[in-house]
Amino acid sequence: MKPLNILAIDDESVICEACEMVLSEKGHTVTMRNNGSDGLSAIRQGAYDIVLLDMKLPDMDGMQILKIVMEEKPGLCVIVMTGYSSISNAVEAIKQGADNYLAKPFTDDELIEAVEKACQNKK
Amino acid sequence: MISSANFEDYFFVFRDIIRSVHSSTSLKEVLDVVVQKSTEVLNARGAFLRILNPETNQFEVGAGFGMGERYLHKGPVTTEKMLRDPSELHKVLIITDIWHAPRVEYPQQAWDEGIRMMLDIPLAIKEKMLGLIRIYLSEPRTFSKDELDFIVTVAEQCTCIIERVRLTENQQAHFTHLATQMEKMSSLGRMAAGIAHEINNPLGGILLFSSNMAKKVEPGSFLEKGLIIIIRETQRCKTIIQGLLEFARDKKPQKVPTDVNKIMATAMGVVQNEFYLRHVTVEKHMAEDMVKTLLDENQIEQVFINLLLNALHAVEDHGRVTVQSTVVPARNSIQVEIADNGCGISAQDVKKIFEPFYSNRANGTGLGLAVSYGIIENHQGDIQVFSEPGKGTRFTIELPVVTDPANGKENA
Numbered sequence: 001m002k003p004l005n006i007l008a009i010d011d012e013s014v015i016c017e018a019c020e021m022v023l024s025e026k027g028h029t030v031t032m033r034n035n036g037s038d039g040l041s042a043i044r045q046g047a048y049d050i051v052l053l054d055m056k057l058p059d060m061d062g063m064q065i066l067k068i069v070m071e072e073k074p075g076l077c078v079i080v081m082t083g084y085s086s087i088s089n090a091v092e093a094i095k096q097g098a099d100n101y102l103a104k105p106f107t108d109d110e111l112i113e114a115v116e117k118a119c120q121n122k123k
Numbered sequence: 124m125i126s127s128a129n130f131e132d133y134f135f136v137f138r139d140i141i142r143s144v145h146s147s148t149s150l151k152e153v154l155d156v157v158v159q160k161s162t163e164v165l166n167a168r169g170a171f172l173r174i175l176n177p178e179t180n181q182f183e184v185g186a187g188f189g190m191g192e193r194y195l196h197k198g199p200v201t202t203e204k205m206l207r208d209p210s211e212l213h214k215v216l217i218i219t220d221i222w223h224a225p226r227v228e229y230p231q232q233a234w235d236e237g238i239r240m241m242l243d244i245p246l247a248i249k250e251k252m253l254g255l256i257r258i259y260l261s262e263p264r265t266f267s268k269d270e271l272d273f274i275v276t277v278a279e280q281c282t283c284i285i286e287r288v289r290l291t292e293n294q295q296a297h298f299t300h301l302a303t304q305m306e307k308m309s310s311l312g313r314m315a316a317g318i319a320h321e322i323n324n325p326l327g328g329i330l331l332f333s334s335n336m337a338k339k340v341e342p343g344s345f346l347e348k349g350l351i352i353i354i355r356e357t358q359r360c361k362t363i364i365q366g367l368l369e370f371a372r373d374k375k376p377q378k379v380p381t382d383v384n385k386i387m388a389t390a391m392g393v394v395q396n397e398f399y400l401r402h403v404t405v406e407k408h409m410a411e412d413m414v415k416t417l418l419d420e421n422q423i424e425q426v427f428i429n430l431l432l433n434a435l436h437a438v439e440d441h442g443r444v445t446v447q448s449t450v451v452p453a454r455n456s457i458q459v460e461i462a463d464n465g466c467g468i469s470a471q472d473v474k475k476i477f478e479p480f481y482s483n484r485a486n487g488t489g490l491g492l493a494v495s496y497g498i499i500e501n502h503q504g505d506i507q508v509f510s511e512p513g514k515g516t517r518f519t520i521e522l523p524v525v526t527d528p529a530n531g532k533e534n535a
Contacts, residue, residue: 012324012328014325018327018328021332025335056320083322105327105329106327108334
């Protein structure tokens with residue numbers, strides 16, 4: 001798999017750091033942002049292959065960010081992450097255009113698999 | 124001596140009793156009228172109406188008339204002396220020798236009070252004794268058949284009134300219990316949703332790091348062992364929290380006309396393997412005339428899976444689980460029953476079984492039955508448990524047969 005440029009947006013820095021560690025070991029580059037507005041400006045400025053997006057951020061709703069991404073960068077691959085491990089949340093995010101869904105807590109393998117699947121689907 | 128009362132007097136006594144039944148809201152007031160009027164019309168010294176308290180197995184004074192305070196406080200009256208012979212439940216017992224009658228527990232006190240004769244009229248429904256009217260007389264006399272008939276009829280009236288009041292009280296207690304239960308569950312649900320989200324985040328960190336580290340340590344080492352335990356336990360937390368969220372979410376059921384037998388078949392398919400591995404047989408008696416009703420298939424399936432797994436855990440290997448469905452036309456409902464011949468649940472535990480976090484299993488979350496209870500409640504149904512330790516447990520679910528004419532859907 002070719003190295004990807006990944007943006008992780010989560011106010012829980014432990015999640016960002018863990019994602020960074022797991023994915024960088026696979027050769028990917030991970031940029032971390034801890035709130036919605038920083039995350040959104042990173043999306044607008046940078047060229048990312050995948051965004052790992054938490055649904056509950058201190059300043060913005062993840063769903064709101066997802067909508068903006070779909071409008072501004074419809075080709076961008078988004079994997080949503082949430083602590084509310086419910087199917088209805090996942091369905092809603094997928095309906096809004098997210099490519100995959102991770103229910104916290106998830107393992108490194110689940111993260112890698114989600115990233116690979118989302119990438120394949122985009123191709 | 125023969126009683127001087129005539130039929131007119133009896134009629135007035137009945138009239139007064141019936142009036143008090145209709146005008147009074149208190150059982151005590153009605154019973155007061157009964158003892159007073161009966162005493163007067165029979166020209167007796169006094170009367171006590173005692174009601175059996177099933178918890179203490181003692182007779183408690185429900186109403187009294189004409190007797191001294193001292194006599195009233197002589198002590199408890201126990202059932203053993205009163206209930207020697209069930210065949211005596213529906214007739215008047217005349218006690219002329221109060222010193223030697225086994226039913227008279229305090230002969231000395233009675234004698235001191237000037238009592239020389241007693242009449243015992245049990246208040247009974249079939250074989251069940253609810254209480255007793257005892258009429259006290261200052262001197263022995265004979266009673267005509269009409270008089271005895273009158274006394275028995277008054278007792279029958281009293282029995283009906285007491286039973287009716289008991290039923291109402293029981294119903295009220297049941298509703299109060301349900302209301303408290305609901306309140307407890309909904310506040311807990313709100314709290315659970317908040318906690319679940321907060322906990323999933325730190326768990327996310329733990330699981331990502333531990334699952335990643337487990338790959339980096341030497342295979343078979345203590346470190347790997349420890350990390351595998353951390354991973355497993357974190358995933359267990361995840362399951363518990365998922366259950367909690369499931370419980371907390373006040374999800375409106377997505378109801379479609381469904382055959383409950385089909386849902387049961389799907390649920391049994393899910394757990395089939397587990398049953399097979401434990402050599403537990405499942406007996407099915409599904410109603411062939413089952414009607415469709417509006418149900419959320421996923422939610423009801425979840426309830427069935429919960430109950431089937433509970434039954435499986437309750438029985439030893441080679442146990443037996445019985446599944447049954449019936450149509451109850453008289454109540455316009457359907458009933459599903461899941462029973463096992465397993466270890467059973469103690470009466471004390473049965474009371475708490477639908478409460479969240481109540482579990483007897485080491486790895487149980489205590490949410491399965493609480494969630495099931497909520498789901499059946501959301502279907503306007505009823506779930507009940509009957510259990511006997513050592514013999515088994517039976518869960519019954521009753522669901523109303525509902526059609527949805529607005530959408531043109533039929534339940535046939």
